[in-house]
Amino acid sequence: MHTRREILKRSATVAGLLAATGLFPQHALAAFNKGAFxxxxxxxxxxxxxxxxxxxxxxxxxxxxxxxxxxxxxPMGVATTLPNVKQMLILVEKNPSALVAKFDVTDAVDANFSTRAKMGQSSDVYAVAITADGKAHFAKKEVKVTLGGCGG
Structure with missing residues (x-):
């Protein structure tokens, strides 16, 4: 049986090897937008x-x-029938960081996504579709939270 420390050490080694060979998914890190989060x-x-x-x-x-x-x-889901959508966002207005999720959309992807989010309190939730020309379209819904999820 392997200890947790051994497993973490081996995982880090494998990740390092993959990164060195170019097989590690660098696009995942490049797609992170600190300003948005x-x-x-x-x-x-x-x-x-x-x-x-x-x-x-x-x-x-x-x-x-x-x-x-x-x-x-x-549970939350977002979808759009708009053409030329490049990104879809899920935002919770009263969360410490409003952005909950971002989905990249291409012609090969149906603009219909679902996820689960953490909400600390009742808030308006937004689904935003951003098109190739930079226009942003949204739908909004109030979600009441009876038991807080952010340490409450």
Whole structure:
């Protein structure tokens, strides 16, 4: 039986070897946008991805519960029928970092995603679609949290 320390050491060694040979997924690190994840508002997060001021759109849909029994795992889904969408974002307005998830969209990908997010308190949740020309379209829904998920 291997100890946790041995497993972590071996994992780090393998990751180092993969990085040295160019097999490690560098695009995952390159895709991280610190400004977007540090954003405290929906507008700032959208701007960090090159989007203009978001406007509400019936072509963007957000699925989330009206009431989340447990804020630690709130299921959310985003979709759009808009053409030329490059990114889709999920944002929780009152979270310490508004940006919860970002999905890259290409012609080969259906712009329909789902995930689970942590919410510390009741808040408006936004689904934002950013098109190739920088326009940002959103849908919004209030989600009430009965049991906090961010240490509450």
């Amino acid at each position: 540090d954003a405290k508002s929906v507008a700032d997060a959208v701007k960090a991805y090159g989007g203009s001021a978001p406007t509400e759109s019936k072509d963007v849909t957000l699925t989330a519960p009206d009431i989340a029994e447990n804020g630690a795992v709130v």
